[in-house]
Amino acid sequence: RRRRKVLEKLKEAVDERKKLIATLRGKPWPMRKKLESQVFVEKYEGALGKGRGRRLYAYKVMMRKVRALAYFYAFFILCLKYSGHFGSSVASYFLFLRWMYGINMILFSLTFGLVMVPEALMARPYGSIPRKTVPREEQANAMDFAVLWDFGGYAKYSVLFYGYYNNQRAIGWLKFRMPLSYFLVGVGTVAYSYMVVIRTMARNAKEDGGGDDTSFNFSWKIFTSWDYLIGNTETADNKFASITTSFKEAIVEEQESRKDDNIHLTRFLRVLANFLVLCCLAGSGYLIYFVVRRSQKFALEGLDNYGWWERNEVNMVMSLLGMFCPMLFDVISTLENYHPRIALQWQLGRIFALFLGNLYTFIIALMDQINLKRAEEEKVKFNMTIWQANLYNGTLPENSTAIPIMVDPADVPRGPCWETMVGQEFVRLIISDTMTTYITLLIGDFLRAVLVRFLNHCWCWDLEYGFPSYSEFDVSGNVLGLIFNQGMIWMGAFYAPCLPALNLLRLHVSMYLQCWAVMCCNVPQERVFKASGSNNFYMAMLLVILFLSTLPAIYTIVSIPPSFDCGPFSGKSRMFDVIQETLETDFPAWFGKVFSYASNPGLVLPFLLLMVLAIYYLHSTSKTYKHANLELKKKLQALREKTVLSSDTARNKMSLQTPREKETELNAELCVIQCNTITIRYNTINKISAAYNSMLI
Amino acid sequence: MKNKHLQKISFIILKMFPNFKQQYFLSRLFHRYRDLAPQLVPLDYTNQPDVRLPYELIGSMPELKDNPFRQRIAEVFSEDGEGNMTLDDFLDMFSVLSEMAPRDLKAYYAFKIYDFNNDNFICKSDLEKTLNKLTRNELTEDEVRMVCEKVIDEADLDNDGRLSLEDFQHMIVRAPDFLREVCNFHHRFTSTMRGKMRKKIQEITL
Numbered sequence: 058r059r060r061r062k063v064l065e066k067l068k069e070a071v072d073e074r075k076k077l078i079a080t081l082r083g084k085p086w087p088m089r090k091k092l093e094s095q096v097f098v099e100k101y102e103g104a105l106g107k108g109r110g111r112r113l114y115a116y117k118v119m120m121r122k123v124r125a126l127a128y129f130y131a132f133f134i135l136c137l138k139y140s141g142h143f144g145s146s147v148a149s150y151f152l153f154l155r156w157m158y159g160i161n162m163i164l165f166s167l168t169f170g171l172v173m174v175p176e177a178l179m180a181r182p183y184g185s186i187p188r189k190t191v192p193r194e195e196q197a198n199a200m201d202f203a204v205l206w207d208f209g210g211y212a213k214y215s216v217l218f219y220g221y222y223n224n225q226r227a228i229g230w231l232k233f234r235m236p237l238s239y240f241l242v243g244v245g246t247v248a249y250s251y252m253v254v255i256r257t258m259a260r261n262a263k264e265d266g267g268g269d270d271t272s273f274n275f276s277w278k279i280f281t282s283w284d285y286l287i288g289n290t291e292t293a294d295n296k297f298a299s300i301t302t303s304f305k306e307a308i309v310e311e312q313e314s315r316k317d318d319n320i321h322l323t324r325f326l327r328v329l330a331n332f333l334v335l336c337c338l339a340g341s342g343y344l345i346y347f348v349v350r351r352s353q354k355f356a357l358e359g360l361d362n363y364g365w366w367e368r369n370e371v372n373m374v375m376s377l378l379g380m381f382c383p384m385l386f387d388v389i390s391t392l393e394n395y396h397p398r399i400a401l402q403w404q405l406g407r408i409f410a411l412f413l414g415n416l417y418t419f420i421i422a423l424m425d426q427i428n429l430k431r432a433e434e435e436k437v438k439f440n441m442t443i444w445q446a447n448l449y450n451g452t453l454p455e456n457s458t459a460i461p462i463m464v465d466p467a468d469v470p471r472g473p474c475w476e477t478m479v480g481q482e483f484v485r486l487i488i489s490d491t492m493t494t495y496i497t498l499l500i501g502d503f504l505r506a507v508l509v510r511f512l513n514h515c516w517c518w519d520l521e522y523g524f525p526s527y528s529e530f531d532v533s534g535n536v537l538g539l540i541f542n543q544g545m546i547w548m549g550a551f552y553a554p555c556l557p558a559l560n561l562l563r564l565h566v567s568m569y570l571q572c573w574a575v576m577c578c579n580v581p582q583e584r585v586f587k588a589s590g591s592n593n594f595y596m597a598m599l600l601v602i603l604f605l606s607t608l609p610a611i612y613t614i615v616s617i618p619p620s621f622d623c624g625p626f627s628g629k630s631r632m633f634d635v636i637q638e639t640l641e642t643d644f645p646a647w648f649g650k651v652f653s654y655a656s657n658p659g660l661v662l663p664f665l666l667l668m669v670l671a672i673y674y675l676h677s678t679s680k681t682y683k684h685a686n687l688e689l690k691k692k693l694q695a696l697r698e699k700t701v702l703s704s705d706t707a708r709n710k711m712s713l714q715t716p717r718e719k720e721t722e723l724n725a726e727l728c729v730i731q732c733n734t735i736t737i738r739y740n741t742i743n744k745i746s747a748a749y750n751s752m753l754i
Numbered sequence: 755m756k757n758k759h760l761q762k763i764s765f766i767i768l769k770m771f772p773n774f775k776q777q778y779f780l781s782r783l784f785h786r787y788r789d790l791a792p793q794l795v796p797l798d799y800t801n802q803p804d805v806r807l808p809y810e811l812i813g814s815m816p817e818l819k820d821n822p823f824r825q826r827i828a829e830v831f832s833e834d835g836e837g838n839m840t841l842d843d844f845l846d847m848f849s850v851l852s853e854m855a856p857r858d859l860k861a862y863y864a865f866k867i868y869d870f871n872n873d874n875f876i877c878k879s880d881l882e883k884t885l886n887k888l889t890r891n892e893l894t895e896d897e898v899r900m901v902c903e904k905v906i907d908e909a910d911l912d913n914d915g916r917l918s919l920e921d922f923q924h925m926i927v928r929a930p931d932f933l934r935e936v937c938n939f940h941h942r943f944t945s946t947m948r949g950k951m952r953k954k955i956q957e958i959t960l
Contacts, residue, residue: 275904281929283821287820287821292820301892308901
C-alpha cells in the first residue's frame with residue numbers, strides 16, 4: 058500500500074543518513090551542514106520508534122564521567138597548559154607520567170584491596186602472634202623517627218611488608234584465602250603490566266604505519282615541523298631557529314656527498330670512547346659490589362656503632378652513580394663526533410646499561426644476604442626447640458600440649474625473615490632515589506636559577522648566556538629515571554605490598570614538583586629534537602625493564618624456600634605450593650586430576666614447541682604482507698601516473714542536495730498520510746519499530 | 755557554577771551535545787569566543803545572530819599569535835574566506851585542531867591551509883611561501899628553490915608539477931609527527947560531533 062511504501066522509503070532515507078552520520082566526524086563539512094544532517098535524523102527517527110539503547114547509553118555516560126574524574130583533569134590541564142611553553146616534547150613527558158600514574162593506580166588498588174586490607178581487617182590483629190609483634194629487644198626504640206624512616210620498628214611489623222602476613226589458609230567470616238590471594242596478586246600485577254605495555258606498543262605501532270623513513274624527508278620537514286602546541290614567543294623564536302638550522306643541515310647533506318677524511322681517526326676515537334665507557338660501567342659495578350659487602354660487614358658488627366653514612370651507604374652510592382655517570386658519558390661522547398640524534402641514542406643506551414648493571418649487582422649482593430639469612434634459620438630453629446623445652450620445664454611437664462602456656466608474643470624468639478629484608482631494601486632504595494632526585498632538582502635547577510638571576514649583576518661574565526645559565530628540561534633523562542623507578546617497583550612489589558602505594562605518592566608529588574620546576578627554573582631547549590620519531594622507543598625500554606625486573610622475583614619464588622617463621626607461605630616448601638594446596642582442597646577432585654595431566658612435561662613441551670612454530674609462521678606471514686604492501690604501493694604509483702584523479706568535491710555536492718530534496722518530498726507525503734487515519738499510522742509505526750529493533754539485535 | 759554557563763549556551767548546541775564533558779568544554783569555548791569581543795557577541799544565541807569577529811581578534815589569541823600560519827588558518831575556517839569568524843567557524847576550527855579529530859580530517863584541512871592561492875593544488879609558489887613563513891625568510895633564494903624542487907620530487911605522484919590533495923594525503927599520513935604535534939591545540943577537550951544514532955534517539959521528545 059502507498060503508506061507502507063512511503064514509510065519504507067522514509068526508513069531507507071533515515072538509514073542512509075545514519076550511515077552518513079557515522080562517518081560525519083571525518084567529513085570536512087562546515088558545522089552547519091553537519092547540524093542539518095543530525096536534525097533530519099532526529100525528526101524522522103522518532104517517527105520510527107524510540108531505540109532501546111537508552112539505558113546502555115546512560116550507563117556509558119556515567120562511566121565516562123567517572124573516568125574523567127579519575128584522570129585528574131585539574132592538574133593535568135595545568136601541566137599541559139604550561140608545557141605549551143616548551144613544545145610537545147615536555148608535554149609528551151607529562152603524558153607519559155600520567156600514563157604511568159594510571160598503571161600504578163591499578164597496581165595499588167590490587168595490592169591494597171586484595172592484600173593489605175583483608176589482612177588488616179580480617180586476620181588476627183597486631184600483637185596476637187609472634188610474627189606480628191615487635192620483639193622485646195626492639196620495643197624500646199620502635200617508635201623513633203630514625204627507625205621508622207629506615208622502615209624498622211612498627212613499620213616493619215605491619216601490613217606494609219611480607220613478614221607480617223599469617224599463613225592461615227582462610228581468614229574471617231568470608232573465608233578469604235589470604236596466601237592464595239597474595240600469590241595471585243603478585244602474579245596478576247606482572248601480567249597486567251605486560252598486557253598494558255604491549256597493548257600500548259601495538260597501538261603506537263599502528264598509528265605510525267611503519268612506512269619508509271626517508272622517502273619524504275623534505276616534505277615532512279616542510280609540512281610537519283611546526284609545533285602547534287607552542288604558545289609562547291620565546292619558544293616560537295627557538296623553534297623558528299631550529300627549523301632553519303634543520304633545513305640548512307638537510308640542504309648541506311643533500312648538496313655535498315659525504316666526504317669522510319680521516320676515517321681512521323674517527324674510528325679510533327670511537328673505539329676509545331667505547332672502551333672508556335666500558336671501564337666506567339665495570340668500575341661502577343665493582344664499586345656497588347664492594348659497598349654492599351661492606352654493609353654486610355657493618356650489619357654483622359651491629360649498625361649502632363656507625364653513623365648515618367655507613368647505614369645508607371649502598372643507596373647513596375647507587376643514587377650518586379646514577380647522577381654523575383651520565384654526565385661522564387656525555388663528556389666522553391664528544392670524542393665520537395656523531396650526528397646528534399645518533400649520539401643521543403648511544404647516550405641513552407649507555408645510561409640504560411649503567412642502571413641495569415647497577416641494579417643487577419645490587420640484586421646479586423642481596424642474594425648473598427638472603428643465603429646468609431637462610432643459613433641462620435637452621436640455628437634459630439634449633440634454638441627455638443631448646444627455648445620451648447625450657448618454657449615447659451618451668452611448669453607442669455606434660456607430654457600432651459593440651460594446655461598451651463601463655464607467652465607474650467614479643468618474647469618468642471624469632472626466625473630470620475629474608476623476604477622482609479628484601480622488601481625493606483627496595484623501599485629504602487626507592488626513597489633514597491626519590492630524595493636524590495628532588496634534591497638535585499632543587500639544587501641543580503632552582504638554586505642555580507636563583508644564583509644566575511641574582512649574581513648576574515655583580516659577575517664578570519654574563520651568567521645567563523655563558524656558564525652556567527639556566528638549566529634545560531632533560532626529557533630523555535627524566536623519562537629514563539621514571540622507567541627505572543618503575544622497574545624497581547615491579548621487582549620489589551611481591552615482598553613489600555606497600556611499594557605501589559609509595560610509588561603512587563611519589564608520582565603525585567613528582568608531577569607537581571616538576572611542573573613547578575619546569576615553569577619556574579627551566580628554559581626551553583635550544584635544539585628541539587627527539588630521540589626517536591615515536592613513543593615506541595621508550596615503550597620498548599619499559600618492556601625490557603619489565604622483563605628484566607620480574608626475572609629476579611620469579612627466580613626467588615621458584616627456587617628459594619620461604620622463611621619458616623614469617624609471611625603467608627611459611628611452612629611450605631615452595632611459594633607456589635599454595636596453588637597446589639588450593640587445587641586439592643577447594644576444587645573438586647576431577648579438577649586436580651585435569652591440572653596434573655595438563656602440567657605433565659610430556660604435554661607442556663609440545664605445547665611450547667607449537668607456540669614457537671606459530672610465532673615463526675606469523676613472523677614469516679608478516680614479512681610477506683610487508684613485501685606485498687610495497688608492491689601495491691608501486692602499482693598505485695604507476696596507476697596514478699596513468700589515470701586522471703577525480704576530485705571528491707563533485708560527489709560531496711551531490712550528497713548535500715539529495716537529502717534535502719528527499720526531505721521535502723517525504724515531508725509532503727507524510728503530511729498526507731497524517732491527515733488520514735491516525736490510529737492506523739500508529740500501528741504501522743509500531744510494527745516497523747519492532748522490526749527495526751529486531752534488526753538491531 | 756557550570757549550570758549558569760550551560761544555561762547561556764545556544765539552545766541548538768545544547769541539544770546536539772548531550773555529553774556532559776562536551777557541554778562543559780563547549781561552554782568554555784563559547785566564552786573564549788565571547789571574551790575576544792564581549793560587546794559584539796551576545797550571550798543568547800537562540801536567534802542565531804550573525805556575528806563575525808574580525809581576523810585581528812582571532813589572530814591575537816594565545817594559541818595562534820605565534821603560529822606562522824595563523825592567517826591561513828583563520829581564512830580556511832572562516833565562511834567569507836578572509837579570516838572573519840562566526841561562532842560556528844570558531845567551533846569548527848577548534849574541533850578540527852583538537853587531538854580527537856581523525857587523521858584524514860586533519861590532512862584535508864592542512865592541505866587547505868598550505869594552499870595559499872586556493873586553487874586546490876599546492877604549487878611551487880605555495881611551497882615557497884610556506885617555507886619562507888616557516889624560516890622567517892632566513893634561507894637564501896637558491897636554498898628555497900632547491901627545497902621546493904625536492905618536495906615536488908618526493909611527493910608529486912601524478913607528475914603535474916604540483917601537489918594535489920591525494921598526493922598530500924598520501925605523503926602526510928606516513929609522517930611520524932603528524933598527529934602528535936601538527937594541527938593540535940591546547941584545547942584537547944573539544945571533540946567533533948559524534949553523530950551516533952542512540953544519542954539522537956534519546957533526545958527525541960516525540
